[in-house]
Ligand SMILES: CC(=O)N[C@H]1[C@@H](OP(=O)(O)O)O[C@H](CO)[C@@H](O)[C@@H]1O
């Protein structure tokens with residue numbers, strides 16, 4: 026590090042002292058805390074992003090959001106050159122940077138790491154970082170701190186993309202590094218054009234006059250509703266009404282949004298009896314998750330949830346159908362096109378969904394919780410579909426798969442132009458353009474769901490009846506130290522503390538179709554408990570008794 030760089034870092038970092046007595050951790054979704062303690066973290070993640078951009082010689086993203094968490098929280102995460110999450114290999118360095126007690130320690134860490142990674146800190150190279158934030162009031166000040174961090178590495182430049190959804194920023198990084206157009210308008214045009222194409226490729230277009238095109242969207246009072254307002258202008262064929270768009274009285278994520286709807290299975294604010302039977306969808310605060318639901322008739326405030334597992338199932342059925350159409354014709358063409366299709370879930374996937382997918386003949390694998398794990402696994406397939414039950418997911422097409430699909434569609438256009446086979450190839454290409462290739466995206470996910478439902482002429486009820494969810498319950502337990510719990514087998518077994526898994530197994534054995542696991546949350550200071558059983562009462566009882574066990578082994582007596 027040259028003297029100019031050293032002086033700059035020492036001077037700037039002194040302005041952002043770290044909070045006392047806190048241990049920050051780059052968890053399931055970056056750093057997340059109460060916004061009031063995050064200034065120094067933002068500054069330091071700015072440095073991290075600049076180093077990553079210098080190392081990879083590519084555009085990097087920095088997103089300020091705390092997703093579904095309460096409005097007083099905030100957070101930050103980095104998008105790698107592919108548009109995916111920061112490589113896990115850099116997470117220990119991210120932790121060390123965030124927790125360095127003084128400016129001198131910080132500079133020492135940067136120096137050592139730069140040497141190890143062969144990153145030149147002499148200003149001889151330039152680096153570009155796209156920065157954005159969601160609609161949280163704390164975002165602006167925190168973004169300034171992050172820009173300061175980026176500016177503390179000579180040669181690194183921040184480009185402020187303003188207020189975006191998390192997936193928009195990841196998409197911009199992804200396409201920018203492919204040398205493609207990456208403005209917000211390009212994003213909206215890409216989505217609306219491929220959506221239109223999918224609708225036009227519908228075999229039953231004329232019979233669909235009775236398809237109910239009404240859709241009511243819960244924007245979680247966040248950025249997603251605002252962006253959908255813009256996208257909506259470019260969409261035909263859907264009657265979208267947006268509520269909780271963040272323009273009115275409501276508070277971000279407070280009794281609204283995908284996390285609330287999925288975990289509480291309760292009608293969100295601004296929804297009610299007027300919506301009975303209509304297709305409704307909730308985004309989370311930064312619009313990287315979506316779940317559908319309907320409001321049943323009657324006085325209860327409960328909803329019928331159509332969660333990430335059912336979205337995954339819908340995508341899987343449709344893609345499999347297109348592949349089957351193509352395979353049937355492959356003998357008539359010279360092209361052998363049999364891509365490997367894989368489905369990736371976590372232990373939170375409802376057991377009924379996993380069984381349903383396997384019964385369809387699909388290859389299903391489980392990974393630990395967190396998009397970085399699911400994404401990595403899905404990328405191993407030619408077409409990999411991943412979803413968390415909470416509604417985060419997407420469909421990944423490998424470059425190899427796209428490179429085959431393109432000539433297949435051309436060859437088919439010569440011999441079978443306009444045929445179902447030709448359309449199947451074009452539909453798969455349209456899906457690969459519509460669905461976000463970098464991360465789960467509520468906007469593109471919504472359009473793909475809508476296109477498929479319309480294609481199949483399915484109501485949300487028909488979709489919901491693909492299989493019956495097993496009753497489930499999720500609880501959180503506050504413990505003294507959540508890192509005391511260690512797990513294995515995609516988080517389904519506890520390995521530490523000793524004896525806890527055996528005690529959980531004894532509880533599970535009491536319930537027909539019982540399944541239960543615990544794991545430390547990566548975004549909250551709690552242990553999460555998930556239980557499934559043949560009745561709701563049994564799932565509730567199993568979750569409660571295992572929460573008690575967690576409390577006995579680790580707790581401070583205040584489970585909630
Ligand atoms: C049970 C659950 O929904 N966990 C969520 C939640 O992580 P935890 O590590 O469980 O706090 O937030 C993550 C980031 O959004 C998401 O990937 C994950 O699925």
Ligand SMILES: [Mg+2]
Nearest residue numbers: 092309311313
């Ligand atoms: Mg989110």
